[in-house]
Amino acid sequence: MKKESIQEVNSIFQQPWWLNAVAPGEWSVVVAEHGGRVVGRLPYVKKSRRGLDFLRMPALTQTLGPWIEKKEAKYPKILAWQKDVMAELIGKLPKFDSFQQNFHYEITNWLPFYWHGFRQTTRYTYVLSDISDADKVWAGFLENIRREIKKAAKQVCLRTDLGIHRFLEVNEKTFSRQGMGLPYSPDLVHRIDRACGDENRKIFFAEDASGRIHAAIYIIWDERSAYYLMGGGDPELRNSGATSLLMWEAIQFASRVTQKFDFEGSMVEPIERFFRAFGGVQMPYFSISKMTPWLKTLQTVKSGVRLFFRKG
Numbered sequence: 001m002k003k004e005s006i007q008e009v010n011s012i013f014q015q016p017w018w019l020n021a022v023a024p025g026e027w028s029v030v031v032a033e034h035g036g037r038v039v040g041r042l043p044y045v046k047k048s049r050r051g052l053d054f055l056r057m058p059a060l061t062q063t064l065g066p067w068i069e070k071k072e073a074k075y076p077k078i079l080a081w082q083k084d085v086m087a088e089l090i091g092k093l094p095k096f097d098s099f100q101q102n103f104h105y106e107i108t109n110w111l112p113f114y115w116h117g118f119r120q121t122t123r124y125t126y127v128l129s130d131i132s133d134a135d136k137v138w139a140g141f142l143e144n145i146r147r148e149i150k151k152a153a154k155q156v157c158l159r160t161d162l163g164i165h166r167f168l169e170v171n172e173k174t175f176s177r178q179g180m181g182l183p184y185s186p187d188l189v190h191r192i193d194r195a196c197g198d199e200n201r202k203i204f205f206a207e208d209a210s211g212r213i214h215a216a217i218y219i220i221w222d223e224r225s226a227y228y229l230m231g232g233g234d235p236e237l238r239n240s241g242a243t244s245l246l247m248w249e250a251i252q253f254a255s256r257v258t259q260k261f262d263f264e265g266s267m268v269e270p271i272e273r274f275f276r277a278f279g280g281v282q283m284p285y286f287s288i289s290k291m292t293p294w295l296k297t298l299q300t301v302k303s304g305v306r307l308f309f310r311k312g
Contacts (some may be wrong), residue, residue, distance in 0.1 A: 004154050008041050012222040013061045021195035022058040032085045034115035039069040040085035052097040059184040062264050065103030086112035098291045103286040118290040125265030126280030131255040140279025148241030156206040157258040164193045167203050171232035206242035214242035226254035227262045242254035
């Protein structure tokens with residue numbers, strides 16, 4: 001079945017076929033039009049629970065937020081254009097009790113959302129903006145990453161033929177080591193894998209001579225950028241450097257199919273430190289939220305009750 005793809009997006013995560021995979025039957029989109037032409041789009045995922053409506057980010061989706069047609073004009077007029085388009089998109093959103101979305105880093109102006117009562121916090125990703133020159137990318141790695149890659153290359157070989165079931169086994173080990181279950185369902189991962197197919201995803205495994213899988217990573221891409229989506233490793237084999245090797249292999253592969261490599265970032269310090277070592281540029285992006293006053297009050301009361309019983 002042919003994928004439903006559109007041009008009016010900032011990233012792969014706004015594509016209809018992606019949203020059909022991660023939020024089947026739960027997503028929709030509001031559009032702004034000018035002269036019969038779509039000039040802005042804002043996809044959203046709606047979930048209802050106990051009579052409350054939540055507009056939320058689906059799992060394994062880095063960003064949503066608005067796409068706004070770029071305009072050639074003086075800077076003040078560009079800002080005015082963004083204000084008008086965003087205001088129209090906000091006005092067309094369905095009624096909600098709580099809203100939360102991460103915007104793509106290309107959206108650098110969230111003032112129109114502020115003026116409509118939304119709040120913002122900043123998150124970060126790391127992006128290699130030009131992966132066409134492998135030597136230049138390699139030179140940007142910190143020395144410890146280059147050492148790990150060289151060490152791993154002597155212990156493991158690359159495989160890309162083991163499939164999604166084997167990947168999930170490795171992926172789950174990372175969370176098991178922390179006493180956690182998978183933060184997303186295997187069914188979701190299978191839907192993503194089917195939707196992406198060979199033209200939008202690749203899975204990399206590091207296997208040693210004994211057949212042990214040291215690490216695995218899962219990347220997706222479109223014509224703009226590749227994204228590190230998921231990964232995992234065997235806790236007993238963590239010191240082999242296999243994950244660093246797989247990242248390097250993934251970046252080299254991505255250079256043949258797209259322009260950039262987005263590590264998808266993390267606010268977890270050890271993960272951020274690992275991604276940063278690959279030489280990508282730190283890119284801030286906005287996490288935008290809004291909550292109705294009474295729901296905010298309800299959450300404050302619940303937090304107070306939990307604190308009371310914890311102290312008691």
